[in-house]
Amino acid sequence: MQRSDAELKAVWGAAIAAYHATxxxxxxRFEATPAKFTELRALVDHMPEGGTLLDIGTGxxxxxxxxKALGARVISVDPPFTGPEAATNAALAGIxxxxxxxxxxxLPLPAASVDVVLFADVIxxxxxxxxxxxxxFHRVLxxxxxxxxxTPNAVRLPVRLKVLMGWSNWPxxxxxxxxxxxxxxxxxxxxxxxxxxxxxAGFSIESLLLHGTTRDVATISFxxxxxxxxxxxxxPLVGLAKLPIAALESLVPRLRRDMLxxxxx
Numbered sequence: 617m618q619r620s621d622a623e624l625k626a627v628w629g630a631a632i633a634a635y636h637a638t639x640x641x642x643x644x645r646f647e648a649t650p651a652k653f654t655e656l657r658a659l660v661d662h663m664p665e666g667g668t669l670l671d672i673g674t675g676x677x678x679x680x681x682x683x684k685a686l687g688a689r690v691i692s693v694d695p696p697f698t699g700p701e702a703a704t705n706a707a708l709a710g711i712x713x714x715x716x717x718x719x720x721x722x723l724p725l726p727a728a729s730v731d732v733v734l735f736a737d738v739i740x741x742x743x744x745x746x747x748x749x750x751x752x753f754h755r756v757l758x759x760x761x762x763x764x765x766x767t768p769n770a771v772r773l774p775v776r777l778k779v780l781m782g783w784s785n786w787p788x789x790x791x792x793x794x795x796x797x798x799x800x801x802x803x804x805x806x807x808x809x810x811x812x813x814x815x816x817a818g819f820s821i822e823s824l825l826l827h828g829t830t831r832d833v834a835t836i837s838f839x840x841x842x843x844x845x846x847x848x849x850x851x852p853l854v855g856l857a858k859l860p861i862a863a864l865e866s867l868v869p870r871l872r873r874d875m876l877x878x879x880x881x
Contacts, residue, residue, distance in 0.1 A: 662731075669683050681711070807875060831862035
């Protein structure tokens with residue numbers, strides 16, 4: 617698709633506004649960060665006009681809403697154990713939805729039927745190997761189609777600082793101790809691991825971008841610098857601490873927060 621940044625931002629803004637008018641937004645607010653726009657730009661650049669997008673992990677469905685508004689066919693997939701709320705919300709926006717555990721069963725789609733797979737901030741939540749899911753993405757992609765995947769960089773600078781200061785980078789026990797399902801991160805990937813996971817499933821790695829700095833997100837406290845906790849109270853000490861961290865992240869790509877991989881079938 618050929619779209620300018622200005623046009624994309626207008627359509628994206630409308631999709632975000634439409635989402636924020638839904639009941640789901642009372643619990644989950646979407647923040648339009650530079651990292652998310654980078655993801656959208658990659659999607660649009662690799663999507664043919666009138667093509668088909670397969671979105672794995674519906675969530676707030678901002679990208680599916682946006683691509684649908686740009687003329688793509690969009691199919692979102694959620695596993696049965698996450699509950700129907702996100703899929704129901706996406707379906708209300710006219711997005712096709714499927715229920716499938718991509719780590720344990722085949723996608724209910726024919727081979728070579730999808731132009732782009734979006735696998736955004738999901739791989740780190742998988743309990744077991746990502747290989748079965750990646751193999752399914754490869755199967756349903758058309759020859760030359762791409763999977764666009766995003767995940768946090770396991771060796772980002774705030775993680776290194778947290779561990780150095782004695783804090784764990786694993787999700788806290790209180791996040792899952794009383795829950796039937798641990799929905800947090802089970803494994804975060806280094807840049808090398810991220811590429812290797814897709815290469816092992818038969819993809820060729822077109823690009824791997826490390827981007828995003830601590831400056832791009834609001835942070836609750838020093839012990840959450842490596843996380844994505846949002847707070848608008850504006851602790852000035854935390855704000856000052858973020859400045860040298862963001863400067864180092866800008867200078868050294870390997871220390872940046874986010875990874876975006878384009879893998880071609």
